[in-house]
Amino acid sequence: MPRLTILTGRAAPLADSGQLSGIDKTPVSAALMLDTNGLAGDEQGDLRHHGGPEKAVHHYARDHYAAWQAEIGDLPVLAAPGAFGENLSQHGLTESDVAVGDIFRLGKALIQVSQGRQPCWKLNHRFGVRDMARRVQDSGRTGWYYRVLQPGIVAPGDDLHLIDRIAPDWTIRRLWHVMYVDRLNRHDLAQMAALDVLAEGWRRYAARRLDSGRVEDWRGRLEGST
Numbered sequence: 578m579p580r581l582t583i584l585t586g587r588a589a590p591l592a593d594s595g596q597l598s599g600i601d602k603t604p605v606s607a608a609l610m611l612d613t614n615g616l617a618g619d620e621q622g623d624l625r626h627h628g629g630p631e632k633a634v635h636h637y638a639r640d641h642y643a644a645w646q647a648e649i650g651d652l653p654v655l656a657a658p659g660a661f662g663e664n665l666s667q668h669g670l671t672e673s674d675v676a677v678g679d680i681f682r683l684g685k686a687l688i689q690v691s692q693g694r695q696p697c698w699k700l701n702h703r704f705g706v707r708d709m710a711r712r713v714q715d716s717g718r719t720g721w722y723y724r725v726l727q728p729g730i731v732a733p734g735d736d737l738h739l740i741d742r743i744a745p746d747w748t749i750r751r752l753w754h755v756m757y758v759d760r761l762n763r764h765d766l767a768q769m770a771a772l773d774v775l776a777e778g779w780r781r782y783a784a785r786r787l788d789s790g791r792v793e794d795w796r797g798r799l800e801g802s803t
Contacts, residue, residue, distance in 0.1 A: 585605055
């Protein structure tokens, strides 16, 4: 499998937004610790919506960059890994290849796929494209997160090695389809709500939709609620 790039970034003001963000990430040049809250030296500007144990590491498929260049132009931000704020960048793994619960060895650490990435408004400022977050969401090229099962040292040159597949039918692509396309499919929502390797937040989304028969708006509230 092609070589993996590991990236981190410090929180800094984001473009003209007036907000702090850690979305600007660059490749690491030395070994560093990966623990349950993420990579040493990696920061988030908004800890309410980013970071934490279920979003400790963000992976974005390098395979998608060509499609974005074709759609929005050859922007400078797409010239190197890190455009989407990812911690891991690699060709050969996409949302169709990776399933929630998949366990990988990375260096001395063990990591497990926990959920898909929910695109945030900061992508609009990062790319200078006013609806970039919506484009990412609609495309299904969202990326995904890992939780850390076993902390350890990781380093440039380390590769991901698949150790176990717990729920192979539940790819990130399928989760995206339930979350954003076939949003009130009760059969899939019931399975999703019971999928214990899926992050609690996403299981809660599924349970709320089953209970209410409604979908959340962009703020995470059920549509039609006040």
